[in-house]
Amino acid sequence: MTKVSARVLPVLTTLNTSFWTTGREGHLSILRCQDCGAWLHPPAPICPDCLGQNLAPQPVSGSGVIESLTINHQAWSPGDVVPYTIAIVSLVDVPDVRLTTNIVGADADTVRIGTRVVVLFERHDDVWIPLFTPE
Template sequence: MLTRTLPVIDRDNEAFWTWGREGKLAIHRCANCACFVHPPVPFCPCCESRDVAPQPVSGRGRIVTFTVNHKPWVPDISAPYVLALVAIEEQDDVRLATNIIGCAAEDVRFDMEVEVVFEAAEDLWIPLFRPVPSA
């Protein structure tokens, strides 16, 4: 488990940080144009509608890019650890900055299929990703 600085929760991002309690990844979606929006904001950057609300998504995606940190930059986080941008399955241009867990750092690859898992931290649920198990 990584020690983290926790985010400040507001009306726009609350679902993203709390729906993990039920195992759901919440991404805002515009009711007007169906565009997914992340990070969560109170308007759609695609059509400028204010009719956006959190919606559960599949929790699956792919690694777009990543870096392996070999230095322990943050106290209590042991190296190496992987920071990645994950594109969600529902809309490829929506990216989440996250950690990849559940595999050795040297096994992480570009375009690797991943799925969300949640780490509890106080009243929040941090979305992390792990490789999708082989069928």
């Protein structure tokens, strides 16, 4: 797996902890309004659709499609392995949610817009970074 060596890890909060930690259980979770069913990503304290505050993390399939991508050829930190792919992935079962992520497990020159991908996780202490690999 191509790995970016020096990841800046997120600060865990009550809103985002489920997103960054449920990878330890092997799934991706997205915050969902329990009143109207809207999905919230990035997490927010109030639903933008109904203004409700009854929010809870819900597991999603982790299957997605690459909507956009760029290939990075610059090593920004010592030890970075280049090239690597940065992509925007839409989730198949939650198509309005898009994640900015890295595509791993494939040569950068073979990754294309429209490629179906699945989530996998890169562990850093108590944070599980969601990455995607081609199906």
